[in-house]
Amino acid sequence: MKRSGSISQENYLKAIFKLQHEHGIASNQAISEKLTATPAAVTGMLHKLTELDWVEYTAYQGAKLTAKGRQIAISTIRKHRLWEVFLVEKLQFKWDAVHQWAEELEHIGDVDFTNRLDAFLGCPSTDPHGDPIPDSNGDWKGNERVFSADALTRKQKFTVRGVSNSASDFLRHLDALKIQLGKHFEVMDYFPFDGSWEWKDDQGISIRVSREVAGQLLAEAIPTNRGNENQES
Amino acid sequence: MKRSGSISQENYLKAIFKLQHEHGIASNQAISEKLTATPAAVTGMLHKLTELDWVEYTAYQGAKLTAKGRQIAISTIRKHRLWEVFLVEKLQFKWDAVHQWAEELEHIGDVDFTNRLDAFLGCPSTDPHGDPIPDSNGDWKGNERVFSADALTRKQKFTVRGVSNSASDFLRHLDALKIQLGKHFEVMDYFPFDGSWEWKDDQGISIRVSREVAGQLLAEAIPTNRGNENQES
């Protein structure tokens, strides 16, 4: 089996998919920024993708994926995230270094290939940045209890579940703060002056995190143990 | 770090490398056949590769790789063969199904990436077809004792070490004959009438192989145990 679209086409579909999630529709300009191409190039490609019936697009109005387009985009995202898991868990890359390679690897492999990779990796549900990996049907369950860490309140215990920004310098900053996915913290204090926080980890070590860090970190609150609430494993 | 050349350029270098091994020089026509492109396309690309100082090429005379060109070709072959090992050993692909994917994967990854993949796979010395995998310096030791299986004589014991043809139907034929790399056989008989052979495996099971099969199978003779010869592990 071959690739659904060209590499460039797959990149457009992926960009439109993400923009649609954020803004309901993908504007020409937003697409051009995500792909670092000129708006003129985007217009041209949108015409092609419309021809292929992968996007619906009205001049000046922006683009939306069709069912087929969404399916291709999700399959590309699935491959991207599975390869990221491979790169971190098997090839020992640091999590800030995997994106560039995954951007290339995501265009390789058909459904069978991807399912084999998935099985080999143990069917992971999230990638190294905490983003969910769609299953082979293109479905995935977002964790509904995950929110931006700056929405937490004092005394709240939480688990780090993801990042909403995968820029290298942000990820390296998290490494320096010893913040990793799955790690538990408790909110100790908040400083309205600069929006910074004090968090304490399992070992009782306190760290200060800036407003910027808290705002881009995704956390899952750990229910406090009164009554019969669901357990966190 | 980025790719040395474009995907197309890497494919040309790889093709020229292999043709140089077989014929000392890569003719325009031979290249065009290996890449299924027209001779005209080859001429154009050879000009570009000459500009880049990756090949030396004189009109009407054929092409040879420069040191730099050979280095890129070998690194591409290294990646190809490592990915093939990955596909067979980790993703459980059958050996006749890996070539198409390895053709795409071979263009991904820099030296560091490739070395990580190599380490993850346990630094294999040959790919699933028995072809040697260059090390990170681009060196490899061909096994000097490996020859085409049709050069063997009666009573000779040998180990299957590789194939000189990786076409899917040939590999599937080998599967049907239960011929695998590393398996031991003994030459029982040869039939000059049609060039076919009778071989017996470890379990005493005899198979008949045609001239075509023997001619494309690479075997390493196992020394008969008289005197003090090197042991086969």
Added chain:
DNA sequence: GCAGTTGTTTAGGAGAGGTTAAATATTTAT
């Protein structure tokens, strides 16, 4: 050694994906 076959190169062009600059919509502000 000259004609014919075969291999190679040049010329012209196509299509995919990009660019810049100019023209045209749309939105925003007054």
Added chain:
DNA sequence: ATAAATATTTAACCTCTCCTAAACAACTGC
């Protein structure tokens, strides 16, 4: 409501890699 600012599209052109067809070299046979 309309001018100014912003966003989008069109037009013309570029690069890369491929193609076909025609011109040109190089071998081969006799």
